[in-house]
Amino acid sequence: MTRREAPVAELDGFHHVSLTVSDLRRSVEWYRDVLGLVVVTSRDQAGLTKTMLRDPAASMTLILVAHQEADPGEFSEFRPGLDHLSLAVADRAALSAWRDRLDALGVAHSGVASGSTGDLLAFRDPDNIAVELYTRA
Numbered sequence: 012m013t014r015r016e017a018p019v020a021e022l023d024g025f026h027h028v029s030l031t032v033s034d035l036r037r038s039v040e041w042y043r044d045v046l047g048l049v050v051v052t053s054r055d056q057a058g059l060t061k062t063m064l065r066d067p068a069a070s071m072t073l074i075l076v077a078h079q080e081a082d083p084g085e086f087s088e089f090r091p092g093l094d095h096l097s098l099a100v101a102d103r104a105a106l107s108a109w110r111d112r113l114d115a116l117g118v119a120h121s122g123v124a125s126g127s128t129g130d131l132l133a134f135r136d137p138d139n140i141a142v143e144l145y146t147r148a
Contacts, residue, residue, distance in 0.1 A: 027063075027072035028096060032138050035060055035077035041137050045116055046098075048073060071098070086139045095133075095141035102146055106132045109144050 032038040042048045048064035061076045088094045106123045113120045120134040129146035
């Protein structure tokens, strides 16, 4: 007997990405100040506090979560889970502008480099979560 599979409905991109952080206020300020994200809402629920942020064009939603009874420890891309957060930018000129912004804010980064399918700029958030900006072109 062969298994009959139901048709798969088309996916429409990511709805949001949630990151567990050790200090919600510090991380919200960092993502706001460094990446220019805007706080949409913040709420407590069932042992955690979460803050939703969006980019000004509302094309991307990032949720930062602080669990009240857990110590997330330091992030490592070498453990199961998130490897890194990659955000798209238009082109290499945009990466250069981001490099200048990170320099002005004192955020250590890789410099603009060639990646597998485009150019990128890598850096880390306050919890050592790997973040990169990657060109679409």
